[in-house]
Amino acid sequence: MTTAQDYPVLWPVPTRWADNDHYGHVNNVTYYSYFDTAVNAWLMHATGTDIRDLPAIGVVARTSCDFHGSLSFPDQLRVGLRVGRLGRSSITYELAIFREAGDALELAATGGFVHVYVDNETRKSVEIPAVIREAATALVVEPKTV
DSSP: OOOGGGOSEEEEEEOOGGGBOTTSSBOHHHHHHHHHHHHHHHHHHHHTSOGGGSSEEEEEEEEEEEEOSOOOTTOEEEEEEEEEEEOSSEEEEEEEEEEEETTEEEEEEEEEEEEEEEETTTOOBOOOOHHHHHHHHTTBOOOOOO
């Protein structure tokens, strides 16, 4: 079972009024927005850099999401971040969305997010910028053995 303790970072992301769909819960595509927001906000915070100004940018090559519970505005969320793989030009983030429920965090979704770094001009694959690699290294977790 995935718990908040499995993630080195729990980034706060609030739900918004517009996140709810006609059925009164957060629409499935919005979960991807929470992942994207948490990863990029954390990168800016951890590096002290506006990552949009780097000569290489991380473009999303893959995302996935498994839903475990429903969310609805005005839920307050924590997005768990960890790095499952840190390659030459890509970072594989392992993510989880938790809903604040009093003093507890309830799992709502788990997913993955791969950034591939490309030159800002040519869009050709390049090495992960040093400032990004240094920050991401702090989130690398070892696979659990069963």
